[in-house]
Amino acid sequence: MRNIVKFFISFTLVIQLFGCASLFNGSEQQVSIKTHKNAEIFIDDRFSGKGYAQKPLKRDESHVIRVVLGDCEQTYITQAKFNRTSLLGLFLDAGLISIPVDFITGAAWDVHPDRFIMQPECMDTAKP
Secondary structure, three states: OHHHHHHHHHHHHHHHOOOHHHHHOOOEEEEEEEOOOOOEEEEOOEEEEEOEEEEEEEOOOOOEEEEEEOOEEEEEEOEEEEOHHHHHHHHHHOOOOHHHHHHHHOOOEEEEOOEEEOOOEEOOOOOO
């Protein structure tokens, strides 16, 4: 009986160290960008590949996605949207520990959107 009580207490403490969203989703989210095969992809001004890139990004931040092909370029800024999975903590511990943990780790957010199909747009340099 003692071992069962110890196990239950240990299990409860370990579960409370993680929020539901951080436990199920983690603090990073996989984002994929597809574009022209020769276009360069930059995420937060760091080169990420040509044509296709897939990178894990922090959930609680905005990210700048930029695609460049010669003089043509397209830029998009992602948003952090609330992740409803963190609300499952209401059932676990009334949200007293798990929901703040999700916000501290950044898991309470989702990168939105997380899939891009981008085509670089050319600026018209000729003036009439």
